[in-house]
Amino acid sequence: MADRVRVAVLISGRGSNMVALAEHKRRDPTRTYDIALIASNVPEARGLVVAKRLGLKSWAKSHVGLSREGFDAELDVVLHEHKIELVALAGYMRLLSPGFVDTWSGRLLNIHPSLLPAHRGLDTHRRALMAGDEFAGCSVHLVTADLDAGPVLAQEKVRILPRDDAESLAARVLEAEHRLYPVALEEYCRLIAGASLPRLPDRS
Template structure:
């Protein structure tokens, strides 16, 4: 098999999707990607501890007090130092600068907790409930300059139940994210390699 695509995961919190991406390795040793870096704009993010336990190199720096592009240039330097080819945003709660998005065009994926193009941005589960949607879910999409608007590469759907509130719906959607993201990243990595 061709050399694995080198992936960096960007996180800001618990790192549950990062864990799902890393566990894909154990389930499928022949997978097309490997996690070579977990980076965060929140040095105290719990997901960094998890990444270290998994033996994945980490990088963290607070973005506070920095211009968006200045921070992204530091991040870019670190990504290139690790020969990263593809970036997976996994709960990275910071908008990327236009400079960064252009530098990595077509090589940044994000998992978003709604059925895009519905409910872009934050608070997606409450928005779905208020809209009276019958379904919710998650989308993996290519990151572009416009928020949550890049091409969708994969989606998972669940029924909204009568008893759902934003928390219960969010928990069920997160379970779907953990299943969908590794599969979508695998397919995208294979396409990148022409497999």
């Protein structure tokens, strides 16, 4: 593995965390990762327009009409064509197939808007409020076959205020995500750069 890890960022929407990762890299080109590809299952995703403005390579294909395994097989080919070494999910709203997760084991990161293991899945901010939690927050974790259950690499807490509703809490948690994800990605890439992770199957 090269000194700088080639990262693909997977998005389905506006791509604000993708922008945070790209800006972190832009501020210091010596960071331990390069964003080599933006990929999406939503060809009309706003984040793809932003990626183009940032000069990032992108690939998009609708998953409609394809099985989960079929779509992920096509995505896997594209990732290998771009010599991707690590995949960062950033608002990618589609479950990955077990085979894809197994192939990329140890190389799949995700940012989740809760303090895992609390509130896995969707609607995290409303659930945190309903539970009477003192803190919400976000977690960067490795992706495994079980939803939002992989090892947590980093977290940032966000205090829940008396006036908070789900929308105001979500906005503050998103700001925390933008701070946390770039640093966590940087640290993880530093750990695996030069490390002997299992080689990916050759698709050439």
